Amino acid sequence: MKFSMSHLSIFRCALLGLACLAAWPVAAEQQIELDNFQVHYAALPGSVLSEQSARMYQISRSVGSGFINVTVLEKQGDEQLVSRRSFVRGTVRTEQGEARPLPFQQVTEGGVTSSIANFWYSPGKELSFAIEFIGDPNQPPEEFAFKQTLFAN
Numbered sequence: 001m002k003f004s005m006s007h008l009s010i011f012r013c014a015l016l017g018l019a020c021l022a023a024w025p026v027a028a029e030q031q032i033e034l035d036n037f038q039v040h041y042a043a044l045p046g047s048v049l050s051e052q053s054a055r056m057y058q059i060s061r062s063v064g065s066g067f068i069n070v071t072v073l074e075k076q077g078d079e080q081l082v083s084r085r086s087f088v089r090g091t092v093r094t095e096q097g098e099a100r101p102l103p104f105q106q107v108t109e110g111g112v113t114s115s116i117a118n119f120w121y122s123p124g125k126e127l128s129f130a131i132e133f134i135g136d137p138n139q140p141p142e143e144f145a146f147k148q149t150l151f152a153n
Contacts (some may be wrong), residue, residue: 034142036075037084042109043068043127046118057107059118063152066121068092068102071114072135085129088115090131094122123152129140 031040046054046065054060067141070088073081090102102117121127130145 021055027050029130030146032144034138036079037142038073038075038081039133039142039144040071040073041069041146041148043129043150045123045150045152047153052076058105058117059114064120064123065118066150067118069114069116070131071112072133074135083112085133086112086115087134088131089133090117090129090145093120093128093130095125098133102131121150124149130134 028121030042031038033039043066046059046061046067047063049057049059049061049067051061057067059065068090070090072084072086072088074084078090085106085108088104088106090104091099093099093100100119102119104115104117106113106115108114115133126147126149128147130140130143132143134141
């Protein structure tokens, strides 16, 4: 399925029912360009999800429970992006250096495939995420990392 930039705006709002993100004090979504891919990612507290969305995607809404969403889009032509079913894996590391694997699962909604994972965190403490994905099985994995601090709301 091909998407224009306006489709991505709709996707951002609808994917996990995160309508309340506008009130969240940190950037809700980030993106990175890697070779032929545009990767959108967000790490947020599970409490921002509606009960229905959390239940549907098996994400805890408890204090200290967060989730990460990674969506890989392949660039095709001028401003055209195609959702890419990708193998995603990663880890989250605490300030104390404890690393935990992220148990990603794939979900498809509206023709867009994303990988989501639930994780536990200590509110107010910085987390380091290391993500690897395979967007093209004929190419080596792509990697990126980011740091984020989550707060309970």
